[in-house]
Structure formats: structure tokens, C-alpha cells
Amino acid sequence: MLSLDIPQATANPELTRKTSILVVEDEDLIREMIVLALREQGYDVMTAADGRTALGLIQGNDATAETPFDTIVLDLMLPQVNGLDICRLLRYQGNTVPILILSAKASETDRVLGLEVGADDYLTKPFSMRELVARCRALLRRQRFTTLPQAPVLQFRDITLSPEECRVTVRGEEAALSPKEFRLLELFMSYPKRVWSREHLIDQVWGPDFLGDTKTVDVHIRWLREKLEEDPSKPKYIVTVRGFGYRFG
Ligand code: CA
Numbered sequence: 001m002l003s004l005d006i007p008q009a010t011a012n013p014e015l016t017r018k019t020s021i022l023v024v025e026d027e028d029l030i031r032e033m034i035v036l037a038l039r040e041q042g043y044d045v046m047t048a049a050d051g052r053t054a055l056g057l058i059q060g061n062d063a064t065a066e067t068p069f070d071t072i073v074l075d076l077m078l079p080q081v082n083g084l085d086i087c088r089l090l091r092y093q094g095n096t097v098p099i100l101i102l103s104a105k106a107s108e109t110d111r112v113l114g115l116e117v118g119a120d121d122y123l124t125k126p127f128s129m130r131e132l133v134a135r136c137r138a139l140l141r142r143q144r145f146t147t148l149p150q151a152p153v154l155q156f157r158d159i160t161l162s163p164e165e166c167r168v169t170v171r172g173e174e175a176a177l178s179p180k181e182f183r184l185l186e187l188f189m190s191y192p193k194r195v196w197s198r199e200h201l202i203d204q205v206w207g208p209d210f211l212g213d214t215k216t217v218d219v220h221i222r223w224l225r226e227k228l229e230e231d232p233s234k235p236k237y238i239v240t241v242r243g244f245g246y247r248f249g
Helices: 028-040 051-059 083-092 108-116 129-146 179-190 198-206 215-228
Strands: 020-024 044-048 071-075 099-103 121-124 154-156 159-162 167-170 173-175 238-241 245-248
Touching: 020 028, 020 051, 028 044, 028 071, 028 129, 044 051, 051 071, 051 083, 071 083, 071 129, 083 099, 083 108, 099 108, 099 129, 108 121, 121 129, 154 179, 159 179, 179 198, 179 215, 179 245, 198 215, 198 245, 215 238
Parallel strands: 020 044, 020 071, 071 099, 099 121
Antiparallel strands: 154 159, 159 167, 167 173, 238 245
């Protein structure tokens, strides 16, 4: 058996980049225990013992800047600014950083209130450090999925195209498009009013290696018109521009 002198990878998979957690808790003992538990997992941990300090750390000098933290562990009862107000304020400002609320109150109304002001999860004291770590990890994982860049939904008059869902609705009804028709429409809707030559459309939709001729474009346009236009013989969406090609809108 080969014995290679390579250190075992013990790194937490979340740590492919530096993951930073802010712990906001005024009770020293609890705060220190949380910090220890999270640092043990390899996270970069910062702390605040009151609401004002927490907001300063989260927002820095610029409330519109991106938060330097990947997750915030937030106690509810805090000096100066309480956890619910912090949560409400951050969400109001459009900050989507995952927030795990800690609370000594176990009643359902507090839980609901915490989630209503935009917290992502809720842990009632006393809790185990193992559970806290697990919840933080889940929030970090979720955060990574939600921060995937989302292609915006395209809308033009009564046509809606969702690139993520590969769905098109026309006047509220779902339209069944082939992949090429979909791609063609997506391109048109991304650049309304722009005039495209048939060659340009082939390049964009079929790719430069396409061997067919430009009649293929005309055929697909006809099919697309049948699915989009109220009267395909008098198209209002995909308009022929004589001598040049096609225009959307
Ligand atoms: Ca407290």
C-alpha cells in the first residue's frame, strides 16, 4: 500500500471560500459557546453584543453595500436595537442575508413574528450547539442556491417567457414551443425592435456550424407566428422587414 505524504482533506465543504458568520448575542456565555462551536467548523466568526454594533458591522458605512456576512445568528432580546427590528430593517433595505433567530421565547406567536419579519429560521433557547451548527449549515447551503444568477423573466405585451422554467405563455395560455422556437423567441424578446438578418438569427440560434439554408429561419418564424399571433397572416409580434429580415415588436 502506498503511503503518500498528503494531509487528509478535513476541510468543511462549505469552506471552498471563506464563510463568515456574525453572531449577535448579549449574553457573554452563550455568545462564546456559539463562537467556539462555529469556529470549530472552520467558519470565520465575528460578534456583536448589542443591536447597534451589529447593524454597524452588517452595514458598514454604506447601507446599500453587500453584507460581508454569509449568515447572521441573531438573538431577539438585545440592548439598543432588538433582533426583530434588525431583521425588519435589513429586509426593508433589500438585504437577503440568511438570518437565524435565537430566542428565549418558545411561544408560537414569537416564532411566526420572527419569520414574518424575514428571518429564515428560528431556534429556541436552550438549544444544542450541534443543532445550531446544523441550522447554520443549512442556511448557508440554501444561500448558495438562491444566489445563483437568475435569468429574468421576459415580458412583451401579453407574451411572457421564463428562461429558467423554459415556459412561454401567450395571452395567459401556455404555448408549447420546440427548443429552437423557444431560443428564437428568447432572442427576439431580449432585443425588442431590433432587426435581425436571417444569417444573424442562424448564427445565434442554430450556431455557426449550421449547414442548412436561411429558409429554415422562415419556416421556424412561420411556426412561431402560429403560436404567438392572433392572426398569423397579419403578424404583430414578429414582423417581416423587407430586404433585411425580422423584427420583434
Ligand atoms: Ca439576549
